[in-house]
Amino acid sequence: MDNLEEYKRWISQPRKLVIVTxxxxxxxxxxxxxxLAQYLKKKQHQVTVISPSVYPSxxxxxxxxxxxLIYNDNTHDVCEQTLQDADMVFLLxxxxxxxxxxxxxxxxxSPTKRFIIDHHQNPEINADFWLWDTQACSTSELVYxxxxxxxxxxxIDVAMGECIYAGIVTDTASFKRASTTKKxxxxxxxxxxxxxxxxxxxxxxxxxxxxxxxxxxxxxxxDKLHVLPEYHASYLVITSQELEQYKTQLGDTEGLVDYAxxxxxxxxxxxxxxxxxxxxxxxxxxGGFAVNTIARQYFNGGGHLNSAAGMVSIPIxxxxxxxxxxxxxxxxxxxxxxxx
Ligand code: 5GP
Ligand code: MN
Numbered sequence: 211m212d213n214l215e216e217y218k219r220w221i222s223q224p225r226k227l228v229i230v231t232x233x234x235x236x237x238x239x240x241x242x243x244x245x246l247a248q249y250l251k252k253k254q255h256q257v258t259v260i261s262p263s264v265y266p267s268x269x270x271x272x273x274x275x276x277x278x279l280i281y282n283d284n285t286h287d288v289c290e291q292t293l294q295d296a297d298m299v300f301l302l303x304x305x306x307x308x309x310x311x312x313x314x315x316x317x318x319x320s321p322t323k324r325f326i327i328d329h330h331q332n333p334e335i336n337a338d339f340w341l342w343d344t345q346a347c348s349t350s351e352l353v354y355x356x357x358x359x360x361x362x363x364x365x366i367d368v369a370m371g372e373c374i375y376a377g378i379v380t381d382t383a384s385f386k387r388a389s390t391t392k393k394x395x396x397x398x399x400x401x402x403x404x405x406x407x408x409x410x411x412x413x414x415x416x417x418x419x420x421x422x423x424x425x426x427x428x429x430x431x432x433d434k435l436h437v438l439p440e441y442h443a444s445y446l447v448i449t450s451q452e453l454e455q456y457k458t459q460l461g462d463t464e465g466l467v468d469y470a471x472x473x474x475x476x477x478x479x480x481x482x483x484x485x486x487x488x489x490x491x492x493x494x495x496x497g498g499f500a501v502n503t504i505a506r507q508y509f510n511g512g513g514h515l516n517s518a519a520g521m522v523s524i525p526i527x528x529x530x531x532x533x534x535x536x537x538x539x540x541x542x543x544x545x546x547x548x549x550x
Pocket of ligand 2: 303329
């Protein structure tokens with residue numbers, strides 16, 4: 211971070227701060243926001259966390275104090291007023307306005323100072339302060355580093371540590387993705403020293419499935435998995451009719467793309483989920499095959515080299531066709547991809 215001293219001076223008096231994360235927050239978005247909020251509160255600042263939408267129920271334990279203000283039509287005015295009254299807004303786990311969806315307008319219009327903490331490529335938002343590192347496995351790791359940079363490690367407690375660990379463990383897919391570093395493990399070790407029970411957090415996140423969700427996954431894996439050995443690719447297609455039939459809840463499709471990625475010899479995986487008149491596309495890859503550029507170019511999204519997503523307003527068959535065409539364009543590269 212370039213202007214750390216300037217930040218230290220600015221924050222040396224009590225401030226009104228707002229933390230905003232991206233739409234449909236995942237464990238990293240919510241975990242990093244809540245960990246930062248708890249830290250800033252310990253430093254005697256007034257803090258409000260705003261999420262542009264609801265989050266999956268398996269993250270409810272993080273927000274047991276009901277601290278997060280969820281943006282919707284009913285809370286529009288209070289969210290706008292909170293932003294107006296703030297001395298600074300922290301933007302966490304995103305750096306392009308499109309990730310805010312309906313809430314974009316009030317954040318974009320707000321003249322309040324901005325501080326971005328993020329690990330995504332191609333940031334598009336202007337800010338007064340930046341803690342931006344695409345090498346970081348998660349924004350939660352960056353929040354930990356931020357507190358460390360300010361010599362405030364002693365303020366990290368178990369509740370904050372659980373939120374940070376949740377972001378690290380989910381954004382690295384349980385320390386599996388190439389984004390996992392020695393630092394991710396060292397931070398986790400320190401959090402364990404503090405008393406964070408990693409098993410508890412993993413169980414809260416991963417062993418929290420409804421019976422309906424398991425039946426849904428069973429159906430999807432049995433009937434909707436396409437494996438294309440000639441492209442070293444695998445993908446899943448889920449229609450809105452299936453989402454309804456299996457009574458799926460928000461978050462029930464999270465992580466499913468990893469099943470496609472786990473097929474032997476797969477180097478690129480996708481999932482296409484039909485939602486109302488849109489299709490959510492998630493892509494994963496191994497090695498140097500960049501899925502964020504594909505998400506940006508064809509699916510109105512972006513993300514990281516090996517993990518990206520987007521949303522398109524086209525029929526699901528069209529999204530699948532586009533993916534197949536992209537695979538064909540990269541056929542040779544995919545066939546020759548050597549993994550370490
Ligand atoms: P997921 O497939 O888990 O929803 O998202 C994978 C990654 O893609 C996220 O960590 C995030 O970096 C990125 N991502 C997800 N949705 C969007 C989107 O709508 N726009 C952009 N630019 N990136 C996204
Ligand atoms: Mn993240």
